[in-house]
Amino acid sequence: MKLYFAPGTCALACWIALEWAGADYEVEKVDPGSDSYRQIHPLGMVPALAIGGPRAMTQADAILTYVAERHPERDLGADPDLEAHFEFNEAMSFLTGDFHPAFWPFFRPERFTTSEDSASIEAVRAATHARVDRVVTYLDGQIGETGHVYRGKRTVADAYAFVMTRWTQRFPKTWREYPHVAEFMREMERDEAVRQVLERSNG
Numbered sequence: 001m002k003l004y005f006a007p008g009t010c011a012l013a014c015w016i017a018l019e020w021a022g023a024d025y026e027v028e029k030v031d032p033g034s035d036s037y038r039q040i041h042p043l044g045m046v047p048a049l050a051i052g053g054p055r056a057m058t059q060a061d062a063i064l065t066y067v068a069e070r071h072p073e074r075d076l077g078a079d080p081d082l083e084a085h086f087e088f089n090e091a092m093s094f095l096t097g098d099f100h101p102a103f104w105p106f107f108r109p110e111r112f113t114t115s116e117d118s119a120s121i122e123a124v125r126a127a128t129h130a131r132v133d134r135v136v137t138y139l140d141g142q143i144g145e146t147g148h149v150y151r152g153k154r155t156v157a158d159a160y161a162f163v164m165t166r167w168t169q170r171f172p173k174t175w176r177e178y179p180h181v182a183e184f185m186r187e188m189e190r191d192e193a194v195r196q197v198l199e200r201s202n203g
């Protein structure tokens with residue numbers, strides 16, 4: 001398997017998951033916007049995971065779930081019953097559909113306005129602060145005293161939440177100001193696989 005990644009991105013969640021899963025994999029650093037990478041993922045986004053088929057797998061939540069299901073012995077995914085699956089999918093949908101997009105205008109504000117003056121661009125960026133606070137506050141409640149995103153156990157959802165929550169380091173209110181999130185983040189930073197991925201990915 002080969003994971004395509006860019007430093008600091010949500011693709012690092014898949015890398016951490018592959019490590020936790022004990023998978024046999026390699027990684028390749030890419031420029032998501034490059035023509036060559038668009039041959040692999042036409043949307044020009046990371047992650048993508050090539051497993052030898054005619055095309056690479058895409059979409060972080062689907063890849064993370066795949067990694068968890070491919071290595072059931074590591075127990076990185078949903079518990080077996082129907083409601084447990086629902087809760088897992090709900091957590092992953094929140095991360096991919098609410099949490100992640102809250103940051104997009106911060107990183108690429110020019111995509112969210114037709115204005116080109118720097119004040120307008122900065123206004124778009126500033127507007128993300130409230131949206132990000134909303135999703136991180138929700139995550140804080142979701143983690144609560146359990147230390148994890150899903151049902152008090154380590155899953156790929158933890159990896160996903162971790163890499164994206166790190167982005168708040170560039171915000172006026174960082175993850176350190178959300179008590180349960182802060183504890184979760186510190187615990188993740190102590191994880192050997194997480195440390196290695198951050199070091200090897202350079203970000």
Ligand SMILES: N[C@@H](CCC(=O)N[C@@H](CS)C(=O)NCC(=O)O)C(=O)O
Nearest residue numbers: 009010032044045046047059060061
């Ligand atoms: N829906 C995609 C979104 C992936 C995504 O937004 N990736 C970002 C990095 S975290 C990216 O590659 N952005 C490049 C761009 O938007 O041009 C997924 O979940 O995999």
